[in-house]
Amino acid sequence: MNGIAVLIPIALLLGLGGLFAFFWSLHSGQYDDLDGASLRILIDDDRPTDDNG
Numbered sequence: 673m674n675g676i677a678v679l680i681p682i683a684l685l686l687g688l689g690g691l692f693a694f695f696w697s698l699h700s701g702q703y704d705d706l707d708g709a710s711l712r713i714l715i716d717d718d719r720p721t722d723d724n725g
Contacts, residue, residue, distance in 0.1 A: 697703070
């Protein structure tokens, strides 16, 4: 019974932390450009590399 009394507040704190992280990412613009990341992989990078090999 003591284990549940400890685990419930820990679970609530982790849930609130996840909710805070979600709202922080929402307000920081993480979800503004949903199509750009999927199309960015298709764009060729024609810049030469600085490697000599």
